[in-house]
Amino acid sequence: MRTSKRERILDAVFDIIQRDGVTAVTFDAVAAETRLTRGGLLYHFPSREELILATHKHLAERWEKEMANVAGKDAESATPDERLAAYVQTCAKAANRAELLLMLESAGEPGFGSIWQEVIDRWAPPVPEPDDAAALSRFIARIAADGLWIHEALSARPLPEKLKERICRRIVATTDHDHPSIEKDRPT
Structure with a gap:
């Protein structure tokens, strides 16, 4: 089964928090982890708060x-x-x-x-x-x-x-x- 982009993003946030802590979660860090564009992340999560809530x-x-x-x-x-x-x-x-x-x-x-x-x-x-x-x-x-x-x-x-x-x-x-x-x- 193919993982959705949204799930891939949330899994990447998990990896970042696991490795570097919650404060390390930025759109740039998640973009680098997922190899998605910042715009692609913003499509799914319009704010950092929504990204953290979804996580x-x-x-x-x-x-x-x-x-x-x-x-x-x-x-x-x-x-x-x-x-x-x-x-x-x-x-x-x-x-x-x-x-x-x-x-x-x-x-x-x-x-x-x-x-x-x-x-x-x-x-x-x-x-x-x-x-x-x-x-x-x-x-x-x-x-x-x-x-x-x-x-x-x-x-x-x-x-x-x-x-x-x-x-x-x-x-x-x-x-x-x-x-x-x-x-x-x-x-x-």
């Missing part, structure tokens, strides 16, 4: 497609435990500097942040009620998966695949509410 959407959609692929279904069809397992596994294998930088940038920009938050809301366990032990276990697993994702995005020494697989299994296993190592919260 957020492109990467968030790619991230969500990966979770759906791992789960074998979309978020609406998956159970909370299936969504969590897909989230954990995707965090372990899809971590990259570009997404981390874009997510950090989106923290101060509601328009960008909402793109990522919508995907997170569909797949990641929400903040639990204090007395819901099962939801608390899933949320703790989510935090562990987020930590794994950040480690992999920042580390100069990514973890070996077999170790990541074991870590993912352990994270997901923390949600086994009958597991003897998980202390159930009880009011005192």
